[in-house]
Amino acid sequence: MLRAIYPGSFDPVTNGHLDIIKRASRIADELIIGVLKNKTKSSLFSMEERVTMLEQVVAGYGNVSVMSFEGLLAGFARRLDAGVVIRGLRAAGDFTYECRMSQANSALYPGLETLFLPAAPEYSHISSSMVKEIASYGGDTGLFVPQTVALQLKQKFAGRDLVS
Ligand code: PNS
Numbered sequence: 451m452l453r454a455i456y457p458g459s460f461d462p463v464t465n466g467h468l469d470i471i472k473r474a475s476r477i478a479d480e481l482i483i484g485v486l487k488n489k490t491k492s493s494l495f496s497m498e499e500r501v502t503m504l505e506q507v508v509a510g511y512g513n514v515s516v517m518s519f520e521g522l523l524a525g526f527a528r529r530l531d532a533g534v535v536i537r538g539l540r541a542a543g544d545f546t547y548e549c550r551m552s553q554a555n556s557a558l559y560p561g562l563e564t565l566f567l568p569a570a571p572e573y574s575h576i577s578s579s580m581v582k583e584i585a586s587y588g589g590d591t592g593l594f595v596p597q598t599v600a601l602q603l604k605q606k607f608a609g610r611d612l613v614s
Pocket of ligand 1: 457458459460486521522523524550551554555
């Protein structure tokens with residue numbers, strides 16, 4: 451029984467994340483998406499909004515659930531008795547940071563493995579920061595995120611004082 455965690459900020463979930471979720475759900479028996487409540491990084495969407503958007507877009511998967519967590523990922527994995535962390539790699543530049551994180555996590559929770567899934571080429575340029583920037587200038591994010599998320603991004607920035 452392979453229980454895996456796919457952790458992240460998901461501020462907001464993108465089509466790239468969704469592709470990783472789809473592929474990871476075929477590898478793991480149970481996939482838990484762990485949404486980090488980050489103390490240091492301020493997020494555009496609240497925890498509730500991020501979790502709700504994820505729940506909407508993974509509703510069709512029988513073995514995928516969404517949970518929020520605070521603190522160390524290693525502690526979250528230990529509490530859930532999960533043996534694998536899934537992370538997507540978009541480009542070679544992601545690897546150094548991801549490798550260090552994986553080593554720290556397995557030092558904190560021995561036996562915890564990280565499985566890196568390379569982003570499909572069509573998603574390798576997509577990031578949550580990029581879609582937020584596009585949305586902040588009134589651009590259409592529909593190519594990069596699920597429709598429900600594109601709508602919420604539009605609503606978030608509607609009426610804001612954008613560019614001076
Ligand atoms: O989507 P992100 O923001 O790249 O995800 C980063 C995340 C949430 C996976 C990472 O910041 C994390 O695991 N944070 C929890 C705190 C932690 O365990 N830090 C030690 C790992 S080096």
